[in-house]
Amino acid sequence: MQITQASPRMAMLASLLATSQLASAFYIPGVAPTSYKKDELVPLHVNTIKPLAGPDSMLHSVVSYDYYHPLFQFCQPEGGPRDVRESLGGILFGDRIKTSPFELKMKHNESCKALCEVKYNKQAAGFVNTGIKMGMSLDWLVDGLPAGQRAVDPFTGNDYYTPGFYMGYTDPVDSRPSFNNHYDIWIDYHEVGGNPNELRVVGALVTPYSRKYNAPVAESDCDRELPLLVLDETGDTTVRFSYSVYWTPSATPWATRADKYGNVYNPSIHWFSLISSAIIVVFLVLTVMSVLVRALKQDIARYNRLDQINLDDLSGTSALEDGVQEDSGWKLVHGDVFRTPSHPLLLSIFLGSGAQLFVMAGFSICFALLGFVSPSSRGSLGTIMILLYTILGFVGGYASSRVYKSLQGEKWKLNIVLTPLLVPSIVFATFFLLDLFLWAKQSSGAVPFTTMLVLILIWFIISVPLSFAGSWLGFRAPAIEPPVRTNQIPRQIPPPTTYLKPIPSVLMVGILPFGAIYVELYFILSSIWFSRIYYMFGFLFLCYGLMIMTCATVTILMVYFLLCAENYNWQWRSFFAAGASAGYVFLYSIIYWIGNLSLSTFTGSVVYFGYSILISFLFFILTGSIGYFTSWWFVQKIYKSIKID
Numbered sequence: 001m002q003i004t005q006a007s008p009r010m011a012m013l014a015s016l017l018a019t020s021q022l023a024s025a026f027y028i029p030g031v032a033p034t035s036y037k038k039d040e041l042v043p044l045h046v047n048t049i050k051p052l053a054g055p056d057s058m059l060h061s062v063v064s065y066d067y068y069h070p071l072f073q074f075c076q077p078e079g080g081p082r083d084v085r086e087s088l089g090g091i092l093f094g095d096r097i098k099t100s101p102f103e104l105k106m107k108h109n110e111s112c113k114a115l116c117e118v119k120y121n122k123q124a125a126g127f128v129n130t131g132i133k134m135g136m137s138l139d140w141l142v143d144g145l146p147a148g149q150r151a152v153d154p155f156t157g158n159d160y161y162t163p164g165f166y167m168g169y170t171d172p173v174d175s176r177p178s179f180n181n182h183y184d185i186w187i188d189y190h191e192v193g194g195n196p197n198e199l200r201v202v203g204a205l206v207t208p209y210s211r212k213y214n215a216p217v218a219e220s221d222c223d224r225e226l227p228l229l230v231l232d233e234t235g236d237t238t239v240r241f242s243y244s245v246y247w248t249p250s251a252t253p254w255a256t257r258a259d260k261y262g263n264v265y266n267p268s269i270h271w272f273s274l275i276s277s278a279i280i281v282v283f284l285v286l287t288v289m290s291v292l293v294r295a296l297k298q299d300i301a302r303y304n305r306l307d308q309i310n311l312d313d314l315s316g317t318s319a320l321e322d323g324v325q326e327d328s329g330w331k332l333v334h335g336d337v338f339r340t341p342s343h344p345l346l347l348s349i350f351l352g353s354g355a356q357l358f359v360m361a362g363f364s365i366c367f368a369l370l371g372f373v374s375p376s377s378r379g380s381l382g383t384i385m386i387l388l389y390t391i392l393g394f395v396g397g398y399a400s401s402r403v404y405k406s407l408q409g410e411k412w413k414l415n416i417v418l419t420p421l422l423v424p425s426i427v428f429a430t431f432f433l434l435d436l437f438l439w440a441k442q443s444s445g446a447v448p449f450t451t452m453l454v455l456i457l458i459w460f461i462i463s464v465p466l467s468f469a470g471s472w473l474g475f476r477a478p479a480i481e482p483p484v485r486t487n488q489i490p491r492q493i494p495p496p497t498t499y500l501k502p503i504p505s506v507l508m509v510g511i512l513p514f515g516a517i518y519v520e521l522y523f524i525l526s527s528i529w530f531s532r533i534y535y536m537f538g539f540l541f542l543c544y545g546l547m548i549m550t551c552a553t554v555t556i557l558m559v560y561f562l563l564c565a566e567n568y569n570w571q572w573r574s575f576f577a578a579g580a581s582a583g584y585v586f587l588y589s590i591i592y593w594i595g596n597l598s599l600s601t602f603t604g605s606v607v608y609f610g611y612s613i614l615i616s617f618l619f620f621i622l623t624g625s626i627g628y629f630t631s632w633w634f635v636q637k638i639y640k641s642i643k644i645d
């Protein structure tokens, strides 16, 4: 009864969503398995043509192209290729999935099937040959599973699948590029419960070949040796494309079919480096904490004793003892420590965005850890991150307004409006600028205009109102009162010692959180630039925890020293000090660039550094906020524990 009542409304809602682009934006592919009968068509979709590491294990380009780019001239399906539905995260991360002319029939072997015949002129030959030398690769999806190529890890000697396979091969001796025009497609299928009508694709491997056919392709050609096909850059070359399909039964169930792609790194090395850094971090944190707690206890006891003596003094019972000094250390700045810092508006906006990022990152890692993000469903992690960040606009607005109110800010309208706009606009503007470079290169990596529009729509329809709601609640909540009163006249700050000067202190603090994550950073960068599949979310979860711990501890320590040196400007300092780890992340990306990429084009470098700056900026906001909030908690705590007359 209830169902029939609800369903018209549900249907209306669904159709409403379906008509808007917003629904498809959050579509997550590859979550349910598809079963096929024998001889049923299994879709083979093509994704972009993108660079993989060359034989020297360096990446030579970061610009990818559409599969049907007019100069590549790959065979098209009848009636032209169609777009395949994709998630927003997939589009943003560069997936452009289209249909293909390949006909794969379940459990039906095929040998040397002719595809199309294409003439490559001088220009196309030059373009393709350059692509081959840059390590361009084709990226196919068989039933949503990336078609892999067997590869060997240069460090561990392990076998693994790289998603994608090379477009051609460059002879190391005479550097002649041969073009792959024949594909052996090996597909593993799994019979569910021994039912021959429930067959699932659980593995896809492509071995490409370069074969110079002189006549139209025949089935027997696959048994013959043929010379390599080299595209002539001085005249026309006719290329005949062909493929074979081999189906082999497999015991791998559908749920674990993507694991072969994950087996990229030697986990024992990984565990080793992670555990060693974890031990160092935990040891450090515990040492610092115990030293700090002892110092604080002594300070507080001393202050309270001094208080007692002063009271006795007032009542005239005894004179001040000679050995006891005046108040010193952090107590001296009690009348200034909660003074509103400069630019409270900017600080509160950054902190709001930082809180939003912090919660988003935590939830995303947990989702991934629980297996909601399968490596074979591309872009799903990206989609989840965008979705979470959008919804968590509420957290951002709330955090920003509460901080702003506690800082006695007065421009609360500006705070409400700018919190959901400032950081996203910076990110979006950078993104747009990089997109222009990619557009100029005719790269498929350029995000289409409609996607940008959808992104902006999502932002204004969902995130901004949520952020406003959060801000409203935050401003209605009572301000967090400081435990001590602020004096009218600011104290003079004594000149700092060298290591407490802004730049040295910030650099020293920032390196430690970076130390906690740098092991993982290599793998994250590899998954971004080398399109390796990242799957070690357990490691990432640990690293995230370690990073939070170090950020909190070292920033608190620095704030303690700062206050002891009678410098009460801890707010921005704590934000910058913890945020400085982003500077190291950027430095690391430069080192990574030197070690793993050799980009020949200006566009490539601009894109690489543009994205590195973007990632570092977000990381800055995230770690800076962790540093600020923990320092805030610390300062509140210590000034609450002393008596001030």
Ligand SMILES: *[C@@H]1O[C@H](CO)[C@@H](O)[C@H](O)[C@H]1NC(C)=O
Residues within 6 Å of the ligand: 107, 108, 109, 246, 247, 248
């Ligand atoms: C297809 O060919 C492969 C390799 O020759 C063979 O192992 C497999 O059994 C064949 N499959 C079918 C369904 O004929």
